[in-house]
Amino acid sequence: MSSAPAVRAVVVDDQAMIRAGFSALLDAQPGVEVVGQAADGEEAVEVVTATTPDVVLMDVRMPVLDGLEATRRILAAGLDPAPRVLVLTTFDVDDYVFSALQAGASGFLLKDATPEVLVDSVRAVARGDSLLAPGITRRLIEHFVSTRRRAVDVPAALADLTPREREVLVCIARGLSNQEIAAELFIAEQTTKTHVSRVLTKLGLRDRVQAVVLGYEIGLVSPGR
Structure with missing residues (x-):
């Protein structure tokens, strides 16, 4: 019986050490392959278009083009199948959650997540599941109910x-x-x-x-x- 194809990922972060660390972590996992890296949102659009990954780990704050706009452009590019975007940030701020989800992201994790959580999240998003970091779902709901009720x-x-x-x-x-x-x-x-x-x-x-x-x-x- 043939094994399932590897989850193909692109890692996007303007900090070289973080980018390299995430890439090494994912590449070391069975069934996961990092097919590209990018240091800013504009480069991310180019790399994703060229490699057509299953999952994009996307930083939020980056030079040239931020991760939210890069996500919008990637998902508007008409790639088939469209990659799933997992947004990574150090900023546990609601505005980023809403903006990321509005841009089309399928998941949102903080960079201080454990390696195990990060790897599991990449696999979950690749399967088509949506993912929010623990604690964010409740605030997401409360935000819509309390401040966006219309x-x-x-x-x-x-x-x-x-x-x-x-x-x-x-x-x-x-x-x-x-x-x-x-x-x-x-x-x-x-x-x-x-x-x-x-x-x-x-x-x-x-x-x-x-x-x-x-x-x-x-x-x-x-x-x-």
Whole structure:
């Protein structure tokens, strides 16, 4: 039986030691291959376009072009499949979280995360999962509820969801994993994956993070539930 193809990654950071350290760490992992590095956002766009990686580890504050704008340009470039961007920063500041997710990032981690967490995060994002650093999800939700509460148009496509798919959407918005959704709804995990995929497709959502935001914006779920 052939093994799964390696996760191909590009590391973007303006600090050479950090860039080299992350690259060495990832290259040492089975099933992970670093195919490029970049020292600023503009170089990142060029490297990612040339190497078409699965995952981009993207620093936020960099010269020439910052990581948020680089993320926007990479995801607007029409690469197929589009790489998943995991934003890394030393700044545990909400504005960076929202800006990164708005730019299209699939995950957000602080640079002081352990090597194990970083490697697991790269693999999770490559699988198509969305990732937020521990503690950030709660603040993300509280921010939208307390400071961004506004009239939001309910997507017409919401009416296209089956009752089961709507239940799955609520579970996603609550932050449940596929395994937890399967247990709560008494369905198989593979069935859960199918429902999640259909929900995201029908609503035109990029990933689970967008589903969380949508769920809170339109009142499907609320803090504390």
